[in-house]
Amino acid sequence: MRCRFCSKNISKVFIDLGSTAISNAFVTEEIINSKESIYPLKVLVCDNCFLVQVDEFQKKEEIFSNDYVYFSSVSDYWLAHCKKYVEKVIPQFHLNTESLVVEIASNDGYLLQYFKERNIPVLGIEPTNSTAQIAISKGINTITEFFDEILAEKLSVEHKADLILGNNVLAHVPELNSFVRGLKILLKPEGVMTFEFPHLMRLIEKIEFDTIYHEHFSYFSFFFIIKLFEFHGFKIFDVEELETHGGSLRIYVKHRENNGQAISENVAGLLKKEIEAKVNDINSYIGFQEKANEVKFKFLSYIINERLKGKKIIAFGAAAKGNTFLNYCGVKSDIIECVVDDTPSKQGKYLPQSHIPVVSRDYFKNNKPDIIIILPWNFKKEISEKLSFTKSWGAQLVTYIPEIEIH
Ligand SMILES: [Zn+2]
Incomplete structure (x- = not known):
């Protein structure tokens, strides 16, 4: 297969978990005796850009089907985490009733509800109908579609975002380059973005192989994520290490041309730590x-x-x-x-x-x-x-x- 980012042919195996059912495909009493779909779950690593990625992927519609059962609002712990985030970014990025906050994979509105409470205009983008409908019923403006550059073009005619955020969405994106090109289109020149995703270095260090599933097409080191965003004309200006999902990163991103946000020393600090852990050495992945x-x-x-x-x-x-x-x-x-x-x-x-x-x-x-x-x-x-x-x-x-x- 070809690397999802740099298109190089890749063959090095990070882990092969065999053939397995999609981890959110719960089985009902009616279909328990019928044939169940199983798919290979083999994760490869590119020895050119070090993106860790799944070998084969199914049609995204099949994985994120309409009876998708993950509702973000179920965990009190996660809701508290999101509320804290909202309270931090509103003053930090001077968000107000004239701003627009766009969340990609907004689920049931678990996070955007806290912006809405503060009268900050929001737009959720959520491909899963069952969760999107709950958000809409809460009065959260939601579009039931996958985000890519085509949707970004369409939206940017009327809306450009002051803040774009995505929690645990980057890993779910099959066409990574199209996704990031879409962000470039949708973000205002002075706008900022934040993304949270599980940190590959923690996955390796703590042997968290069970956080690998079909829904995740990619697994990111900070080293790789810098490469991805810089390639598409962005600059990462801060990063935080979080305890969520067994160890995650929250990155802060702006347009390369935007001089408005100072670059935190956290960026060089974490990159140095990863290089010391040999993130750019193929032997760190084999074994x-x-x-x-x-x-x-x-x-x-x-x-x-x-x-x-x-x-x-x-x-x-x-x-x-x-x-x-x-x-x-x-x-x-x-x-x-x-x-x-x-x-x-x-x-x-x-x-x-x-x-x-x-x-x-x-x-x-x-x-x-x-x-x-x-x-x-x-x-x-x-x-x-x-x-x-x-x-x-x-x-x-x-x-x-x-x-x-x-x-
Ligand atoms: Zn690559």
Whole structure:
């Protein structure tokens, strides 16, 4: 295949997770006995620009189907994170009732609602109909389309943005260059942009291979992201390291021609740290598979031993990363009886491929599991607090990345 950024032929494998179902494709009772679609999940790395990317991708419409079940507003923790962001950027970039804030992949309006509360005009762009409809019902101006340069041309006739933001969207973009060219068109000359995305260096360091799924076409180092934005005529003027999603970056971007924002020393600082970690050395990427396999084998050995002792094992949180992990490990409902999840749209369904049933918290009324595996380990603190009542019968709360840990 050709690199999504620099078009060079690439063949170096970062990790091959085998053939697996799309991690958000929950299975209903009606279709559980029919054939399930599985796709290869193989991640390559370009030895020219060091973009880590998936080998094959499906039609984007198939992945982001209308019954997409991820609603951003479900997590209180995430909402608090977004509210804090809004309170920071409004004074920093002098946003007011004359400004326009555009969010790409605005989901159910989880973030734009905080701008709207402050009477700052907003426009959401969200291709998933089920989430976009919720945003619209909250009065948040939303366009149900994929963002690319064609849409940017169309929008920029009437709207140019003072702030464009995208949280966890860059990884979902198949045509990366078209996307960034679109940003160049839509942003006002003095406008700014922020993007948050999981940090590849953290993924490698903590062996977070379960954050790899079909919906993510690319995985970014700061080194690469600078290259991408500079190529398209932008300048990154600040970067923050965040704890969200197992370690993310928030970048601040402006047009190259804009002298309005000073370049923070964080930019050179983080780049230096990445170069020291050999981000531009192909050997840093090769060998990741073996580390991931070690995590898998240790988990399997732990869970099979506990099961042989007769322990009752369930999981908590039917997150996408849990599906990548369980399917790579080949775990089914004979080991993990069910997954408790608070999202009503997932309850009563089954996890893709493993077919482990998803149930509500009512499960605990009649069941006292010995072991609860926390699948979204990035929320382990929040979830451990939520589940503290299970301590009354001595349940163990367990995470497994990068090591088995009992909370
Ligand atoms: Zn490349």
